[in-house]
Amino acid sequence: MNKRLAVTGNSGPKVRSDCQTELELTDDGGIVIELQSKVQVLYGESIKNQCLEILDFFGIRNAVLKITDSGALPFVISARIEAVVKQVVDTVNEFLPEIREDNKCPSKRDRFRFSRLYVPGNTPSMMINAGLHSADGIILDLEDSVAPEKKDEARILVRNALRQICFYGAERMVRINQGERGLKDLEYVIPHYANLILIPKCESSEEVKRVESKIHELRNLYHLYNEVYLMPIIESAAGVEMSFEIARSSDLIVAIAIGLEDLTADLGVTRTKEGSETLYARARIVNAAKAAGIQPIDSVFSDVGDMEALRLNVLSSKSLGFEGMGCIHPRQVPVVRQGFAPGPEEIEKSKKIVLAYDEARRNGLGVVALGTKMIDQPVVVRAQRTVDLAIRLGLLPDNWKNDIPIETE
Amino acid sequence: MINQLESEMAIPTTMNAAGREVPLEVNGKPAIPFKGVGKHKPFGNKYGPPIPSCSDFPDDGNKVVATLEEALLRCGIRDGMTISTHHHLRDGDLISNRIFELAAVMGVKDLVWFPSASFPCNDPIMKYLEDGTINRIEGSMNGPLGRFVSEGRMKGTAVLRSHGGRVQAIQDGDVKIDIAVLVAPSADAFGNARGTGGKSACGVLGYAKADSMYADKVIVVTDNLVDLPCLPAEIEGNYVDYVVVVDRIGIPEKIVSGTTRITKSPDRLLIAELTASFLEKSGILRDGVTMQAGAGGTSLAIAVFIHEILKSKGWKSKFGFGGSTKYMVEMLEQGQMGYILDAQAFDLDAVLSAGRNPNHIPYPVYNAYNYHSKGNLTSMMDIMILGATEVDLNFNGNVVTHSDGYLLHGIGGWQNCLHARNVILPLPLFRDRIPVIVDEVTTLCGPGELIDVVITERGIAINPLREDLIESVRNSGLPLRTIKELKDEAENICGKPSRPAFDDKIVAAIKWVDGTVIDVVRKIKQ
Numbered sequence: 001m002n003k004r005l006a007v008t009g010n011s012g013p014k015v016r017s018d019c020q021t022e023l024e025l026t027d028d029g030g031i032v033i034e035l036q037s038k039v040q041v042l043y044g045e046s047i048k049n050q051c052l053e054i055l056d057f058f059g060i061r062n063a064v065l066k067i068t069d070s071g072a073l074p075f076v077i078s079a080r081i082e083a084v085v086k087q088v089v090d091t092v093n094e095f096l097p098e099i100r101e102d103n104k105c106p107s108k109r110d111r112f113r114f115s116r117l118y119v120p121g122n123t124p125s126m127m128i129n130a131g132l133h134s135a136d137g138i139i140l141d142l143e144d145s146v147a148p149e150k151k152d153e154a155r156i157l158v159r160n161a162l163r164q165i166c167f168y169g170a171e172r173m174v175r176i177n178q179g180e181r182g183l184k185d186l187e188y189v190i191p192h193y194a195n196l197i198l199i200p201k202c203e204s205s206e207e208v209k210r211v212e213s214k215i216h217e218l219r220n221l222y223h224l225y226n227e228v229y230l231m232p233i234i235e236s237a238a239g240v241e242m243s244f245e246i247a248r249s250s251d252l253i254v255a256i257a258i259g260l261e262d263l264t265a266d267l268g269v270t271r272t273k274e275g276s277e278t279l280y281a282r283a284r285i286v287n288a289a290k291a292a293g294i295q296p297i298d299s300v301f302s303d304v305g306d307m308e309a310l311r312l313n314v315l316s317s318k319s320l321g322f323e324g325m326g327c328i329h330p331r332q333v334p335v336v337r338q339g340f341a342p343g344p345e346e347i348e349k350s351k352k353i354v355l356a357y358d359e360a361r362r363n364g365l366g367v368v369a370l371g372t373k374m375i376d377q378p379v380v381v382r383a384q385r386t387v388d389l390a391i392r393l394g395l396l397p398d399n400w401k402n403d404i405p406i407e408t409e
Numbered sequence: 410m411i412n413q414l415e416s417e418m419a420i421p422t423t424m425n426a427a428g429r430e431v432p433l434e435v436n437g438k439p440a441i442p443f444k445g446v447g448k449h450k451p452f453g454n455k456y457g458p459p460i461p462s463c464s465d466f467p468d469d470g471n472k473v474v475a476t477l478e479e480a481l482l483r484c485g486i487r488d489g490m491t492i493s494t495h496h497h498l499r500d501g502d503l504i505s506n507r508i509f510e511l512a513a514v515m516g517v518k519d520l521v522w523f524p525s526a527s528f529p530c531n532d533p534i535m536k537y538l539e540d541g542t543i544n545r546i547e548g549s550m551n552g553p554l555g556r557f558v559s560e561g562r563m564k565g566t567a568v569l570r571s572h573g574g575r576v577q578a579i580q581d582g583d584v585k586i587d588i589a590v591l592v593a594p595s596a597d598a599f600g601n602a603r604g605t606g607g608k609s610a611c612g613v614l615g616y617a618k619a620d621s622m623y624a625d626k627v628i629v630v631t632d633n634l635v636d637l638p639c640l641p642a643e644i645e646g647n648y649v650d651y652v653v654v655v656d657r658i659g660i661p662e663k664i665v666s667g668t669t670r671i672t673k674s675p676d677r678l679l680i681a682e683l684t685a686s687f688l689e690k691s692g693i694l695r696d697g698v699t700m701q702a703g704a705g706g707t708s709l710a711i712a713v714f715i716h717e718i719l720k721s722k723g724w725k726s727k728f729g730f731g732g733s734t735k736y737m738v739e740m741l742e743q744g745q746m747g748y749i750l751d752a753q754a755f756d757l758d759a760v761l762s763a764g765r766n767p768n769h770i771p772y773p774v775y776n777a778y779n780y781h782s783k784g785n786l787t788s789m790m791d792i793m794i795l796g797a798t799e800v801d802l803n804f805n806g807n808v809v810t811h812s813d814g815y816l817l818h819g820i821g822g823w824q825n826c827l828h829a830r831n832v833i834l835p836l837p838l839f840r841d842r843i844p845v846i847v848d849e850v851t852t853l854c855g856p857g858e859l860i861d862v863v864i865t866e867r868g869i870a871i872n873p874l875r876e877d878l879i880e881s882v883r884n885s886g887l888p889l890r891t892i893k894e895l896k897d898e899a900e901n902i903c904g905k906p907s908r909p910a911f912d913d914k915i916v917a918a919i920k921w922v923d924g925t926v927i928d929v930v931r932k933i934k935q
Contacts, residue, residue: 016841017841017842038841038842039813039841039842039843039906040813041812041813041814041907041909042812042813042842042843042906042907042908042909043903043904043906043907044907045907046904070841071840071841071842071843072842073842073902073903073904074904128902129675129676129679129866132676132679132866132867133675330675330676330679331675331678394886
């Protein structure tokens with residue numbers, strides 16, 4: 001590595017909450033920091049001190065660091081500087097911002113994954129408030145939304161985001177790159193408590209196994225005990241054919257998703273709003289997922305301006321058996337959530353089942369009956385989940401049981 | 410230089426009722442420190458302009474003169490005069506700059522420009538501040554003009570007033586207008602003028618009314634001379650001295666400014682949704698509600714969400730007070746609003762509606778905002794949606810400076826609107842890295858006792874003085890926080906900001922609605 005000058009980050013009239021850093025190693029003259037910031041008066045001193053601390057951490061004694069700052073938060077500035085340093089200095093050290101305690105929070109295998117909001121992995125302005133939109137998951141994307149030459153710096157940014165941004169209870173997901181690059185991505189996200197990894201363009205169980213074993217390796221190395229879940233994304237005809245095998249290739253898999261943009265390209269068909277051209281593939285994915293006991297998740301809907309079409313899309317998706325959908329704009333989240341939410345009849349039925357179960361427990365019965373119908377255990381579990389979900393979505397009060405007169409017939 | 414410095418040093422200052430150090434004299438005139446909301450009682454009589462006589466005006470009513478220059482000369486323009494303009498042509502105004510260009514050629518010095526607001530199109534005015542044609546601006550400073558003033562480059566001290574405060578200052582004689590130059594999209598030769606018609610229609614001329622009544626001399630400038638009578642006459646010809654006809658008073662596409670587009674930002678939409686939800690759950694939004702919302706992207710989105718709620722409940726707002734926009738017009742036309750009372754049309758739909766809908770009524774600021782009158786409209790509004798650059802732990806608000814100390818906005822109607830029943834500030838918790846909720850506002854523009862609710866994307870803080878509101882949403886499921894919690898969260902995310910450093914020199918005085926000085930802006934330390 002003999003590069004002496006490097007640039008990372010972004011600047012320009014439309015860039016917000018980011019900064020561009022240019023670092024040139026020099027032979028003498030100490031550290032020179034040239035800062036141009038939108039928030040100079042309020043944070044100029046603090047940014048300069050941050051720069052000095054990070055350069056010192058990496059043992060750089062002589063350099064010129066130019067920063068053009070459009071109001072970047074501290075974790076972004078750190079990420080940009082670390083990335084620029086790593087272009088000119090060979091180091092395995094990492095300058096880690098403190099981790100928020102609530103970001104260590106583990107996820108659950110069977111939590112709802114109705115809406116997952118994609119956030120480009122190298123665009124800080126879209127990350128900071130991503131958690132506010134009540135998506136079930138936030139996907140920090142290192143794959144398609146990051147330009148090839150920005151992949152390295154995006155990893156560091158995503159790592160810092162996992163440590164510092166509050167996502168308000170959303171599952172913290174990362175979509176890694178394909179192949180070797182994806183395995184390297186894991187080094188930047190697994191030690192920082194990512195809950196779930198999306199494996200793009202998955203076509204075989206081997207790909208999943210490679211990711212799985214890398215995760216085990218990292219967990220052992222860092223003594224991590226949090227579960228990390230996997231969600232392979234099927235985006236090709238070959239992938240569709242292998243979907244069941246993929247779905248049960250690892251215990252870590254909790255869901256399998258379909259990506260229709262790439263799939264339709266692979267099939268050589270045009271993607272339509274009705275989606276009849278991918279009906280087979282989608283039905284197959286749903287079937288594979290259900291057979292493997294995991295959640296089937298539908299593709300994103302790309303017209304962010306047409307909420308009515310999205311709503312219809314969600315309804316047809318739900319009717320096929322999908323249990324969630326990706327979102328590429330925060331405004332899609334409520335539409336998707338409402339679409340996958342249980343309807344009034346479903347809620348009523350679930351309430352009755354839960355009450356019948358309570359009744360059976362009270363009477364010490366092993367068998368749950370509703371009227372003349374026997375209710376299986378999974379149905380009770382499912383009903384309880386529907387009720388919990390209805391409560392979470394505000395469709396049912398917490399104390400709904402108090403409002404219901406106990407039937408004594 | 411030394412003399413100037415000494416005279417600046419000599420101005421005595423005092424602590425006003427809001428704890429801000431303010432001067433007892435501004436631009437050589439005595440100034441009254443803020444005494445508290447509703448505490449200052451004016452006395453004496455209103456100002457009266459000189460008595461004119463019909464014998465000095467043509468019997469045929471034709472007051473047209475050839476050029477603006479001639480009109481200014483006939484008005485006796487000279488050093489030190491105060492010249493007023495209104496801002497209904499917004500960023501498309503072609504006349505204000507022209508006045509000072511002419512004055513500079515005539516060699517007139519030390520004028521006071523007294524606009525109802527300034528826009529980026531007025532940046533060339535800086536040239537006349539530098540060459541001494543203008544001594545100072547008493548009105549809003551935006552963008553580069555604000556920067557110019559903040560850096561201490563204006564000779565006199567700026568005086569910032571609210572729209573209502575401006576009317577108060579004119580009425581009470583705090584500001585004596587020598588010449589009012591009032592552009593009008595339509596006017597007749599007698600001087601009757603209105604905001605509709607012609608190629609430069611702006612809707613209404615609410616801000617020009619007081620100027621026309623109280624100025625010594627009044628010039629109406631139009632690019633659409635119509636036959637007498639030009640009705641409805643928002644400016645009455647009886648107050649007008651001269652009428653000037655020019656090719657163009659404004660640039661139409663800039664008169665209707667881009668500020669009236671609904672926000673696309675998901676974060677701002679979230680704030681708007683939360684605001685509408687708060688209004689609904691608190692019971693503030695109800696059948697017969699009265700409301701006002703501005704023209705910012707978030708306010709427009711709130712108007713849309715409110716409209717949806719009114720529709721779904723079958724409710725109707727008694728009236729809305731404008732700044733009118735497309736979204737208010739939709740409420741009017743679809744039957745969810747009884748009337749639009751309008752001081753200012755913000756977009757083309759509003760301009761057109763004002764021209765054709767009998768329930769879209771021009772309503773001068775004169776009647777709506779002036780604190781020195783027998784009651785005014787703002788205190789009767791149920792919902793008031795306002796912005797701010799900063800709010801502090803005591804709910805005090807700032808709208809004129811940014812946290813870096815630079816003067817960058819006018820007050821507009823903001824202070825006047827604080828008298829509404831429920832003042833709601835939907836704000837992002839931080840802009841880029843700059844926290845909006847701070848320990849203490851950089852410049853105090855509105856006392857916290859008048860600000861009821863701050864709604865951010867990360868929670869809602871209700872002023873503890875509003876126990877009734879806190880009670881109304883106690884079990885609503887809304888994300889209620891204290892203002893301190895919000896401030897801490899902002900600082901947690903952004904880091905604790907440093908404060909800007911100022912010189913002692915006062916560059917602007919901020920007037921409260923009653924004409925007292927609530928705060929000052931000092932020169933930025935370079």
